[in-house]
Amino acid sequence: MTINRTAVLQTIIEEQLKPYVKKVDTEAFYAENFLRKLGEEGFFSSENKTVKEYILDEMVIVKETAKVCMTTAFCVWCHLAALTYVRNTKKDGLKKQLLPSLEKGEILAGTGLSNPMKFYAGLEKLHLSAKPTQGGYTISGVLPSVSNLGEDHWFGFVAGINENEQIMCIVPCNTKGLKLKEKVDYLGVNGSATYACSFTDVFIPNEWVLSEDAKGFIEEIRPAFLTYQIPLGLGVTQASISSIEIVCQRQNGCNQFLNEQPEDLKEKVESIQKKLEIIFSGDRLNWKDIAAVKLETSYLTLKAVQASMLHNGSAGYIQDSPASRRLREGYFFANLAPTIKHLEKMLNG
CATH class of the missing domain: 1.10.540.10 (Acyl-CoA dehydrogenase/oxidase, N-terminal domain)
Incomplete structure (x- = not known):
């Protein structure tokens, strides 16, 4: 850029x-x-x-x-x-x-792939079923959480025709038979326009089918899908480092005795950025390499947000303080599919 x-x-x-x-x-x-x-x-x-x-x-x-x-x-x-x-x-x-x-941002969209990603990893059953019908499919089931939604937004999803066949589609939120219930009871990240999406015989025309081979399509798109997650953690980590640097001289410089210091965190950020440079220097994006960097970023983000809380002391313990917000964001990032445990199973299981 x-x-x-x-x-x-x-x-x-x-x-x-x-x-x-x-x-x-x-x-x-x-x-x-x-x-x-x-x-x-x-x-x-x-x-x-x-x-x-x-x-x-x-x-x-x-x-x-x-x-x-x-x-x-x-x-x-x-x-x-x-x-x-x-x-x-x-x-x-x-x-x-x-x-x-x-x-152009005229249409905004979300992703309903949390459940399918876990399904293909053997962690969950597929929540949506698809029945072929004239001109398309009828979809039934419930996705517990899909984010970045609104009345005129669209989102992607995967539904199973049978055990061996799944389709991937994209649907507008105002489609007949699709009901959205807003979810705002999370520890954090409640401003993400997250909804439970209930499908009751929702007709999906063939024109909205992204692929009749959902598994193959996800394998194709998941490197980019996952790569876009890594800067979520890096951004929070860098903001945490900045917050630590602001308070480093408070209480007569007592923070210098804490285990995690800005320089340590910066070194780890630089290491991740170098790994990303290597990944992007190749002919194609490698899924397992990206997954390993996402896992490393997840652990680093948790370390950084906790360090920020400790360095900020009682000021960080206020409910709406930036440090406490980032702490909650860090835990959300750790549980964003593919989660830390999902990645650990895939890479080290």
Whole structure:
């Protein structure tokens, strides 16, 4: 991303996000205008870019947003995940219908792949079933949590026809038979526009089917899907480091005796960034390499947010303090599918 574009991004963050961060955290405010502004200013555009170029640029958007508010950065990630589905579908009609509006932020979208990712890892049963019918499929079942949704938003999902066949589709939230119930009872990240989605014989026309081979399609898109998550943790980690540096001289410099110091955390961030550079220098993105970096980032984020709490002391223990917000964001990131335990099982099981 050029210096000029980075400056534009920072301006949007300053004007459209920073004034609302506390409201996002304490009142479950959804920063929809911020997301739409990013699209309007071309930050989701893949035009005249290689796949690696637009992924790297969009990772910067996620990281810079996460430094200020990881809840909203998570919403950005949800939209980028949905963009990844549409960018990679072989259904040209669907791509032509949705991609321009998604990249311009005219349509926002979420990702319903938490359950399918766990299903393919052998951790859960698939929650949605699909019955072939004339012109498409009827879908039934419940997805407990899908984020970055709204009345005019879309989201991706996977449904099983039988044990061996699954389809992946994308659907608008206002479709007949689809009911959304907002969820705002989480420890944090309540401003992520998260809903339980109940399908009752919802008709999905063939035009909304991303792939008839969901497993193969997910294997194709999951490297980008996962890569976009890594800057969520890096952004929170870097914000935690900055918060530690601000308070380093308080109480006569007593913080110097704590085990985790900014320099230690910075070294680990640099190590992760070098690993990402190596990954992107190859011919294609390797899923297991990315998964290993996501796992390392998850543990580093937990370490950084806890260190920030200790360095900030009683000031961090206030419920709506930035340090306590980042602590909750860190635990959310650790449990974002694929979770730490999912990654550990996959890489070390």
